Amino acid sequence: MNTPLWEVFVRTRNGLAHKHAGSVHAADATMALQAARDVYTRRGEGLSLWVVPSNAIVASDPADRDMLFEPTGSKIYRHPTFYEVPDEVGHM
Amino acid sequence: MYSQALNTRDTSTDSSPEAIRFQARIDDEQRIEPNDWMPEAYRRTLIRQISQHAHSEIVGMLPEGNWITRAPSLRRKAALLAKVQDEGGHGLYLYSAAETLGVAREDLEDQLLSGRAKYSSIFNYPTLSWADIGTIGWLVDGAAIMNQIPLCRCSYGPYARAMIRVCREESFHQRQGYEIVLTLCRGTTEQKAMAQDALDRWWWPCLMMFGPPDTDSLHSDTSMRWKIKRFSNDGLRQKFVDATVPQGHFLGLTFPDPELRFDETEGHWQFGAIDWDEFRAVLSGNGPCNRERLEARRKAHDDGAWVREAALAHAAKQRKTA
């Protein structure tokens, strides 16, 4: 049997969310965390690690990109610059 | 992670709408991601290149690992241990990137262990003295950096991201190597002679690391068009020579090339002819250490088999009792 594949996410010290770093092979979650520590955080890059079985991730299909993301293109009223505020009012 | 929905067949030709859109995205400097449509040849080329690169990092641990227990001080030992561990990490980032293209890690390992896969010719040379460790860091990692920096902008996203991580770590490797050589060059006559001997042996193999001359490099054109590669072999080699020769002269060392001279008009260091027969011999398995390297990898793999099996059995048992 092949050793399962895990995706690794690292939360760095700058306060941002966990970010995908790569993957590791490991028999179980404990070993996956240890491998992720050794492979992706050798220089204090992270303050927290997530490992997720790769086959548990559901990804959107690039072929659906337009259907999924195109509709927001016309919704410019979702951005602050759509609205007019007189200069006299100052920064808002 | 993305391998579930990969395209398996390539029914399109270069003039298909997908292929045209693909090339347009590349020309536009967009990154290609694992699930995106890509020509089969692009996928194959990347799998070959990334896995060869990964194998090189892993086999590259062997020549330097040879000196860890004999490092001359605790400082040097800690640094060398960290460097060799980094190279293992580089191999793993790269295997991980290759796997996004739909190959299994086990298949890649098998290609290496069975001798079907290639890895960099440089790791088939022996490390005979401590000076070799300094020289490898300075020259081999130096050459690797020249090669790898343009790969940070490779069109394939996971490869480019792995290379960014690798490049961030390589600079330490080169500096620790140069420091070792510098210390030897400032030491006794014998120590300086060790450094010179190492340079004499490693210089030409390092120039070969950039691959065959542009005039007979097979895959270059397509790789350039796909932006997997951005500079030619000869271009990168020249860049390396120009950067390295002054560093060597600062050490008071002599390069083993009587034809080496600075061309004022070109602004480049001109060097003598490379022995491509030696390069081909090493690449086809007849270098000084090819057999030893593969045997070491196979032994490590076989000796670790019971650990992998035990870990899987333990995981299965835990699942059952959970």
Ligand SMILES: [Fe+2]
């Ligand atoms: Fe490396």
Ligand SMILES: [Fe+2]
């Ligand atoms: Fe390195």
